[in-house]
Amino acid sequence: SAVISQKPSRxxxxxxxxxxxxxxxxxxxxxxxxxxxxxxxSLTLIATANQGSEATYESGFVIDKFPISRPNxxxxxxxxxxxxxxxxxxxxxxxxxxxxxxxxxxxRLTVL
Amino acid sequence: xxxxxxxxxxxxxxxxxxxxxNCTSSSIFNTWLWYKQDPGExxxxxxxxxxxxxxxxxxxxxxxxxxxxxxxFLNISASIPSDVGIYFCAGxxxxxxxxxxxxRLTVKP
Numbered sequence: 001s002a003v004i005s006q007k008p009s010r011x012x013x014x015x016x017x018x019x020x021x022x023x024x025x026x027x028x029x030x031x032x033x034x035x036x037x038x039x040x041x042s043l044t045l046i047a048t049a050n051q052g053s054e055a056t057y058e059s060g061f062v063i064d065k066f067p068i069s070r071p072n073x074x075x076x077x078x079x080x081x082x083x084x085x086x087x088x089x090x091x092x093x094x095x096x097x098x099x100x101x102x103x104x105x106x107x108r109l110t111v112l
Numbered sequence: 113x114x115x116x117x118x119x120x121x122x123x124x125x126x127x128x129x130x131x132x133x134n135c136t137s138s139s140i141f142n143t144w145l146w147y148k149q150d151p152g153e154x155x156x157x158x159x160x161x162x163x164x165x166x167x168x169x170x171x172x173x174x175x176x177x178x179x180x181x182x183x184x185f186l187n188i189s190a191s192i193p194s195d196v197g198i199y200f201c202a203g204x205x206x207x208x209x210x211x212x213x214x215x216r217l218t219v220k221p
Contacts, residue, residue: 001157042213092154099143099204103154
């Protein structure tokens with residue numbers, strides 16, 4: 001399985017600010033996904049991060065709010081922009097290798 | 113993406129009891145995956161199933177890929193307190209990965 005790290009592991013932010021979450025994988029992966037998870041809930045897919053092209057966003061998520069970068073096959077960032085308390089959640093990166101998908105440890109975001 | 117139908121939503125059991133949970137879908141999948149998520153952590157892959165009818169074990173965990181390719185189950189035998197957590201199923205087909213809503217397991221010592 002892949003070794004995945006996320007930074008920061010948690011943060012408390014003020015309304016209106018932005019936070020960039022970094023995801024590092026110890027091996028090259030073709031597909032990288034970003035999920036949001038409310039406490040005790042299931043996983044909601046935000047977008048698919050594609051190397052060399054724009055991310056593909058799911059319904060309800062837009063690039064202006066959640067810009068994503070994927071500069072290479074081992075790294076990706078997700079920015080939560082102009083945050084509001086409704087953005088408080090756990091954000092997880094998830095690389096897929098062939099037909100197995102793994103998850104980072106998550107970033108727990110609290111917006112005041 | 114669209115979620116799978118995972119049941120039960122939650123389970124409260126005594127230590128030592130066996131546990132069974134399942135996922136169903138109206139679509140067929142080529143791969144079924146089972147994850148466990150501990151509080152404050154990301155989901156960890158427990159078992160991956162690649163073939164219809166496949167039965168795979170990982171310690172006290174056993175999972176099966178349904179013969180119709182539309183369902184899968186996970187059994188945990190002789191539960192222990194550290195089995196507490198949320199268990200998610202996932203079905204994968206080409207570039208499409210879908211997740212169940214999770215089964216929250218509580219084990220009473």
